[in-house]
Amino acid sequence: MSRPVLGSILLASTDPARLRDWYVNALEPEAVSEDDAYRFLRFGDFHVLIDRRADVSDRNPEPGRLILNFDVPDAKATAARMDGLGVTWLAGLEDRDGSLFATAIDPDGNYVQIIELSPKHRAELEAG
Template sequence: MTEATGPRVGGIVLGSTDPERLWEWYRTAFAPRAAAAAGPEDGEGPAHVLELSGTYVIFESRDDVGRKSVEPGRILINFEVTDIHGMARRLTERLNPHWVRPVEAVDEDVLLGTVEDPDGNYVQLFEVTGKSADQTAADSSAA
């Protein structure tokens, strides 16, 4: 693994007409034991936040977005998972999302699948397998 040379992405803000519904979907999908974070003390209302492996996903109420994304492929939230087939089963059983791209091998070392969240944003899952996974583990151990 190479040493970081720039800023780390600290968070992603998802604007929505129904941030609580969107937060609940992501919580169910990726952090089933998470609770909503408290909002700012200045009266702006509660925020719905998930902390996922050091990155914050923030669900914000916005009146300048539509109920559904008109360009869902413009920005994809990408989650690396260790068992993509298990995650796909769990998502299907719990949330029954629309699969934009079913889980498939994109090359000999990577599995990829894409679902749509309730606002129509694309959420991509990937798993590194084979030689790349072995090399990533070796690089992490050496660090």
């Protein structure tokens, strides 16, 4: 039996072009849709679609409800690039038993976490 696969998430915004540019500059997706009507950003096998919606506010009133986690190969370099863009941090880069975590706040107030898992934690995760 085939099982569902989570392949994308819709990130709604009142200013999708601004939000798209933030994600492109801060996290450098592998592919970016050239079609402004469909702002798809590809991160590995997962896509983030950024679209305009009239039923959302300018700022997320409950940003802790959903946190976007991005696995990065070098959390220190990613955090430094984001610092250069003037990113606001909810929690700066910290070492958690060998794995590195930081939580930024995107322009709409969503929480965006960068994670560099240690080889030990990655092996534990993959072992299930």
